[in-house]
Amino acid sequence: MLSDIEIAKNAKLKNIYEISERLEIPDDYINPYGKNIAKISHQYYDKIKDKKDGKLILVTAITPTPAGEGKTTTSIGLTMGLNKINKKSIVTLREPSLGPVMGIKGGAAGGGFAQVLPMEDINLHFTGDIHAITTAHNLISAVLDAHIKFDNELGIDPTEVFWKRAMDMNDRSLREIIIGTGGKANGVPREDGFIITAASEIMAVLCLSRNIEELKEKLSKIVIARGYDKKPITVGDLKIEGALALILKDAINPNLVQTIENTPAIIHGGPFANIAHGTNSIIATKMGLKMSDYVVTEGGFGADLGAEKYLDFVAQNYNLKPSTIVIVATIRALKYHGGMKLNELKNESLENLKKGIENLGVHIENMKKFNIPVVVAINKFYSDTDSEIEFVKNYAEDKDVFVSVNESFEKGSEGAVDLAQKVVNSCNKNNEEKMTFVYQNTDELEVKIEKIAREIYRAGNVEFSINARKKIKFLKKYGYDKLPVIIAKTQSSISDDKSKLGAPKGYEFTVRDFELSAGAGFVVALAGDIMRMPGLSKVPNAVNLNIDNSGNIEGLS
Structure with missing residues (x-):
């Protein structure tokens, strides 16, 4: 059988306006990106x-x-x-x-x-959507570090900055870095790191926003750090949600x-x-x-x-x-x-x-x-x-x-x-039946996690590390515990242990930490070893990719 890219090359594509006409979208709401791709205005x-x-x-x-x-x-x-x-x-x-x-x-x-x-x-x-998200994400980082350097009126604690930088590539060497070295002109030295763009809260916020106003509102709620007084510092405190939305307008x-x-x-x-x-x-x-x-x-x-x-x-x-x-x-x-x-x-x-x-x-x-x-x-x-x-x-x-x-x-x-x-x-089987949920938004944070772990992951009991319990106190103090919960765990097992294949049950499920995605509107419970920045393998797929003088691409699947 032909490779995916060979099959794709042999396909007869229609002009994107023919596709939009099939959906009855007026041309005023279509912005073409060449012959075969278009943006639909939100x-x-x-x-x-x-x-x-x-x-x-x-x-x-x-x-x-x-x-x-x-x-x-x-x-x-x-x-x-x-x-x-x-x-x-x-x-x-x-x-x-x-x-x-x-x-x-x-x-x-x-x-x-x-x-x-x-x-x-x-x-x-x-x-270019992911590039725009990367740029918006890194604008927050740049403005935040500039604010810390110049008087730091918000009282941001450099040791309590949660917001890492982003790039759309696997690069394990950037998970943990030191920035601001080389003298006072380069800013305040502190620990930092990179995440992959798909893991950025801005990606989640964009996907959950139905218009520009909602986008700006969610962006403003993103918690990026804590102050010396331990209070959350948000994008709204930096007053840049408008600039971020501008970057994300397309x-x-x-x-x-x-x-x-x-x-x-x-x-x-x-x-x-x-x-x-x-x-x-x-x-x-x-x-x-x-x-x-x-x-x-x-x-x-x-x-x-x-x-x-x-x-x-x-x-x-x-x-x-x-x-x-x-x-x-x-x-x-x-x-x-x-x-x-x-x-x-x-x-x-x-x-x-x-x-x-x-x-x-x-x-x-x-x-x-x-x-x-x-x-x-x-x-x-x-x-x-x-x-x-x-x-x-x-x-x-x-x-x-x-x-x-x-x-x-x-x-x-x-x-x-x-x-x-x-x-x-x-x-057509039971379309009128009422949908049910594993947890309700009104449940306590720990209860939401326990219900998912027992009902979906088939765990016997749920444990919270000391660090996780400290984070729960912070979340409850500022009302973030009322948000829905997203559990971050391995994709390779129903459990929190990637080595447990099949249908494990009755095991201990451990929540080791929490991250807050207040802009996206959820709390992330971390179970197991989950990283926001992947690494390349010894022989990455990149070695299979190539392009010739005629623009023919090889190795993409």
């Missing part, structure tokens, strides 16, 4: 906000493994499949970060015959592209799901719901991370209700969870599959707790045997959920027709 939502919403489909997955699950490929294939059966559908996705593109993951535009295009632009600089507008079969796709924002809420922008999703019968969106990583955050935080606070949840699974990944070695996954093993399938079972049970119908999508690989597929199908059906084999990677929309039809049937 103000267009005000024009269509009274239209009836389509149905929202949340795509999630089993716990990720090195074997791959294909969540984005399934999301794209599903939306193409829906359009194939004459259902007007849009897929809304996150923008890829350059760090993972150059690192180990590669691109994030789908794969095979289920891609969003132009994949080269989407995976590289796209429309980045707030969703990006319109197309799938390989010329169906509409909106790609906007990209917060990580093991640090922030892990989904594309609210404005992109809400806009899509007004323009189509079905919107397919996805949560980052597995259902214990992206889906839980989407449902408990995004849906609960931004009036969004998925009509169906699609859980993506692969035979390969389930066998890996059952203890099979990575280099042996192409071999049939019902024994390992029986052990690993408990991981899928936990995610099905968890998603049902939100009172939303579930569909299992088996993302088919060439090595999957009929016996293995039949075993997973029977297992899922015994859990009283729809199940479908998705072959969109090899067959495009034709390979996702069955999945699309089952999603439509699922959406």
Whole structure:
């Protein structure tokens, strides 16, 4: 089979105005970035906000493994499949970060015959949104350090600055640095560091803002440091939320592209799901719901991370209700969870599959707790045997959920027709049922965490470190404990220990620290070793990338 980039090169793209016309977007609200990409003005939502919403489909997955699950490929294939059966559908996705593109993951535009295009632009600089977020983030750092140097009227304690600098690249050497060295003219020496842009609170804020005024309000609430009096110092105290919003004035507008079969796709924002809420922008999703019968969106990583955050935080606070949840699974990944070695996954093993399938079972049970119908999508690989597929199908059906084999990677929309039809049937199953949540916003902070840890992560008990308990006192003193909670933990296990594969339960879940994202509107509970700045591997994906004199790109996937 051809590589992703070879398939993409052979695709016949339509002019972006043809895609916008299909969605009936007036030209006044479209700003083209070349022939195949455009920005949709966020103000267009005000024009269509009274239209009836389509149905929202949340795509999630089993716990990720090195074997791959294909969540984005399934999301794209599903939306193409829906359009194939004459259902007007849009897929809304996150923008890829350059760090993972150059690192180990590669691109994030789908794969095979289920891609969003132009994949080269989407995976590289796209429309500059992430660069704008990086610039806004670092403006805060620059203004903050200038304020400390010149009289420090706010009384900022340099040892209590929380706000690190940002860049859109994996670089472990920048995690912890010293700035301000070389004399008084260079500022006040202090410890600092870098995070990757996708982990910036500004990324989360942008994705949760529906207009410029809301963006400025959220930016102003970002807590960047504490004063000598221990009180929180915010962006609003520096009076730069207007400048930040100005930098982000274009980045707030969703990006319109197309799938390989010329169906509409909106790609906007990209917060990580093991640090922030892990989904594309609210404005992109809400806009899509007004323009189509079905919107397919996805949560980052597995259902214990992206889906839980989407449902408990995004849906609960931004009036969004998925009509169906699609859980993506692969035979390969389930066998890996059952203890099979990575280099042996192409071999049939019902024994390992029986052990690993408990991981899928936990995610099905968890998603049902939100009172939303579930569909299992088996993302088919060439090595999957009929016996293995039949075993997973029977297992899922015994859990009283729809199940479908998705072959969109090899067959495009034709390979996702069955999945699309089952999603439509699922959406019609109990669409009027009231959605439930694992926790309520009114719950105490510790209770919110304990409910997620026990109900979703299947922990036996929850422990808070001494440092975490100190942070809880700070959060409660200033009223931040009333905010929703986002738990940052490993994506490689349902638990807080990446070595625990399958379906661990009854273990001790430990919260070691807290970070405050007051602008985005949540508190982050840190469990395990979670870093906001990844590092490159010994042989990064960057060594596979190249471009020739004719502009032909190699190695991007």
